[in-house]
Amino acid sequence: MSSRNSSHIPLDLSSCASEPIRTPGAIQPYGMILVLEHGSLTVKARAIARAEVLEAYGDPLGHPIDRVLGGALAHCRPLLDAMDAGTTQFLGAQAIGAHGAHQVLAHRIGEDVIVELEEPVAGEPGSLEDLYPSIRRFLEAIERAPTLAELCDIAATHIRQLTGLDRVLVYRFDEDWNGAVVAEDRNDVLPSYLDLRFPESDIPAQARELYRQNRVRLIADNNYQPVPLVRAAGDAAAPPTDLSPVSLRSVSPVHLQYMRNMGTGASMSVSLLREGQLWGLISCHNQQPRRVPYHVRTACEFIGQILSLQIALKERALGVEQRIARRAIQVRLLARMAGDQDFMAALGRDQHSLLALTESAGAAIVHRGECILHGECPSQPQVMQLVQWLAAQQHEGDLFFTERLPSLWREADAFADVASGVLAISISQVHDSFVLWFRPEVVRTVRWGGDPRKEATGMLTPRTSFEGWKETVRRQSLPWNAVDRDAALELRAAIVDIVLRKAEEMAALNEQLLRSNKELEAFSYSVSHDLRAPFRHIVGYSELLWASASERLNDSEKRFLDTIVESAQSAGTLVDDLLSFSQMGRSTMGQISMDMTALVEDVRHKLDMEYAGRSIQWQVPSLPRVQADPGMLRLVWQNLLANAIKFTRDTPQPMIEVGHQRSDTEDVFFVRDNGCGFDMRYVDKLFGVFQRLHHSDEYEGTGIGLANVHRIITRHGGRTWAEGEVGSGATFFFTIPFATGDNL
Incomplete structure (x- = not known):
């Protein structure tokens, strides 16, 4: 064209x-380009918008870079000589006669060096x-x-x-x-x-x-x-310039x-x-x-x-959170199936979890000619007809999914209102056995x-x-995303390993946990590799710039450098906290009977430096012993007490109270302060990753601490919540369920 x-x-x-489109043979009329042969840096093609440039300096074709445009680019020769293929370099602004300071860039493509001069605005x-x-x-x-x-x-x-x-x-x-x-x-x-x-x-x-x-x-x-783009006579037959x-x-x-x-x-x-x-x-x-x-x-x-x-x-971060939530559902399903040879009945005993695993409205389990339906599904004859169609399809692996089933299989139009979308896993190589999930139109x-x-x-x-x-x-239904599909495949692996092949129950569970750990490790590596290194480079090169050029920088430029370093260090802290958050779900729990009072006092002692020079009124009563992981509970108290210290910083007479209540099934602990508090309209955001209700200029932090608290307590089977009022303080609660005999 x-x-x-x-x-x-x-x-x-x-x-x-x-x-x-890569080789149009022309440029937009806002400057000029010179195409050079890399070895000699001689101009072999040019596109120059203004005729007066040619009149003033002559045609650059066939001349080395030192002699074109009145020698304006001669100082660029060493930089152009050193360019690697596939790179672009900004060469600064260069005045070209009466036409103002052009922005000069150089691009190395194969054996061509393209010098681009853009007119000023x-x-x-x-x-x-x-x-x-x-x-x-x-x-x-x-x-x-x-x-x-x-x-x-x-x-x-x-x-x-x-x-x-x-x-x-x-x-x-x-x-x-x-x-x-x-x-x-x-x-x-x-x-x-x-x-x-x-x-x-x-x-x-x-x-x-x-x-x-x-x-x-x-x-x-x-x-x-x-x-x-005009070429030198000797290059007229050469391939188009990229x-x-x-x-x-x-x-x-x-x-x-x-x-x-x-x-x-x-x-x-x-x-x-x-x-x-x-x-x-x-x-x-x-x-x-x-x-x-x-x-x-x-x-x-x-x-x-x-x-x-x-x-x-x-x-x-959202993907990891979703996968963690789905794995928690999968663990509940596997617990139902443990020791039960009739996996169909075992799955059906927790219908809510079976549907929540893939966020579906209905599910069907088909095995050896029997069909059990859960939730909103097609009829049993329709499901069996669908299974026969699925068994005849050629699809990759043991997973089939679509959000447009009626467009693929005409008979599905009869039940599109409940099953326009289907996600199915094959659970047997011998029989037509499937677990199917349905989403409505x-x-x-x-x-x-x-x-x-x-x-x-x-x-x-x-x-x-x-x-x-x-x-x-x-x-059409809502589409099945990668989290839905992976959750279904992981359940298939569990069913095959635990039930159909009668493998050892713990071995199959460990396989699933190992798969989970590998994915989280890959995520941690990706974050550390892709994000931490650039932030370190920003800090390192900024400090090198400061060391080499600080005497030539004015106050504004020094402030710019300080801001760059501070921002990069802050971003690095965010990445480190995210890594800590992802690792929390992978660490094993060793629950023992522990003295909660001694733990709180020890944490408070280690936080002395956080409130050195401040007078804080502490109220810490005698707390009961609980069955929990001491390392994880230490992190819970450290986050809650550190937050209370931080958010009472501007309170004239700060007071922090640690308390305890007991219900029929659990111990309830709380930390109450009279600090800045928060607006209860945003209480649902408190325990989310990177959720902050105060600007970082007011109170430091990354928004990971309370997310870690929530994850630790959830792993112990407990709950977390908070109450607060702006200007009147906040109270953070968490529970630890009783171990056998604790409530007697």
């Missing part, structure tokens, strides 16, 4: 997926440091964001403030590469796209791969005239027409990656043509990288940005309608 931009030329959409920041206050405000805001949705909202708001563009969207891909707008910040110039979906064909696979490799892309004017990393690279005419149809004169995108894969985009639009300066784009790229890390961290309305059913055929322009188009989705 030609790179020349002409709105009247028909565009062949059938070839868009294979268009050579009026009023642009002089450096990235000028934008640091805006970046810092973003970092402070995301520290307080408890959910993924709020993270995306914050990013959209801050990037629009940085760029001044009319609309900023956060766009997330689904498993089929359809996109959904999950956050938006805009003025009234462009319409809202919030919650709209866009089909996979809007961003073809090769374009997505380019987004994955290049984090930022800018199209400043949808009607620009491309500047062709311009993938070049910011000025010209884009597809189809995309420019797409922008015109959208009513956007300029667009910019920032890629969001999760574990190296494209998660989504921050997509920015402006009604009129507009150039976003280089340093502003760099700041937006930094925000995109931080947002990507936060997305990965929150999704991983969820009728929902999906809003698309234009009708996704319209297909482009022949010589057509891109679609012209972006009006919200509503589609009513029927005969």
Whole structure:
């Protein structure tokens, strides 16, 4: 497809997926590029937007880098010589005659070195440091964001403030590469796209791969005239030049027409990656043509990288929490099955856990011709007919799942209201034996940005309608996620090992626990490897910069360095606490009879330094002995007492009371203080990971302590809760169930 931009030329959409977007042979007209041969650094191709540059300095083709553009780039030769393949390097700002200070970047692609000079934008920041206050405000805001949705909202708001563009969207891909707008910040110039979906064909696979490799892309004017890449005579027959990393690279005419149809004169995108894969985009639009300066784009790229890390961290943490909860359910099911040869009856005795294992509305157990139903299910004849169909299907492994069963098997339309979704595990190699879970039809309305059913055929322009188009989705359930599928597979392994093969009960349980430990160890390693090292590098290089250049830095620059170090150290602490939290679920429990009074006094003594110089009134009565793990209970008291000390810091006459009550089945312990308290509207957040009700500037901490308390007490079979009032203190309760004979 030609790179020349002409709105009247028909565009062949059938070839868009294979268009050579990496080698367009042209650039956008906002600067120039020089393609050099790496060995000699001689110019073998060039694209120069302004004819007066050629008039002033002559054609650079065939000349070494030292002699082009009046020798303006001669000092860059050592840096260009040393570049490794596949790297990009910022070479600073360089004045080119009367045309102002150009931002200079160099890209090494194979044996080509591409020098890119981008023209200045009026009023642009002089450096990235000028934008640091805006970046810092973003970092402070995301520290307080408890959910993924709020993270995306914050990013959209801050990037629009940085760029001044009319609309900023956060766009997330689904498993089929359809996109959904999950956050938006805009003025009234462009319409809202919030919650709209866009089909996979809007961003073809090769374009997505380019987004994955290049984090930022800018199209400043949808009607620009491309500047062709002119080659030296000796290179005329060489393969097309790969311009993938070049910011000025010209884009597809189809995309420019797409922008015109959208009513956007300029667009910019920032890629969001999760574990190296494209998660989504921050997509920015402006009604009129507009150039976003280089340093502003760099700041937006930094925000995109931080947002990507936060997305990965929150999704991983949520996934681990969900898996831990499912394993607790699985343990209850296995306990029911222990010692029972009739596993069907054993599973049925805890119907709630069987359904909760995969968050289903119904389940069926089919074994040796017998069928037992639980919850909302198709009839027994329908389930048996489904099992026969499943047994005849060719699917990978011992798991089958779909949220669109009627579209795969016509007979399922008769019971789609209760079983549009099915998740099934095969539990025998000899008989048609299955455990099946069902999810009902969820009728929902999906809003698309234009009708996704319209297909482009022949010589057509891109679609012209972006009006919200509503589609009513029927005969589909909520999808089965990886946690659902893994929970089902782990239960299958337990059934096969414990019941059908009659393996030793403890050996099978240990296998499941080992699998759990390996996954948590892999998570811990991933966090430590992927997150801790970058934070150490930030601290280390900042300290090296301080040591080598502190005498040349002014007070503001020193403060910037201090803030970077403090932020990186804070993030490192968050990672360490998360590792501790994940390890808590893996540690073994050794329960013994222990003196709770002695434990509290010992913990209080070790916390002396926390309140040195303060006068705190303590009330610690005699507490009963309990049956518990002493190391874990020590951590519970340490967290609760340390919190009480911390949150009474500003109280004139602080008082901390440790107390005890007893019910028919458990001991109830509490820690009460008269500190700053909390709003009971947010009590449900207290024991969650990274949940904080006070800003870190007021009270230090990472939000892991109470989550550890909750996990430890839950492992002991107890409960945790809290009561409080703003300005009047708080009380935190936990229970330890009686061991046999304790309540006599």
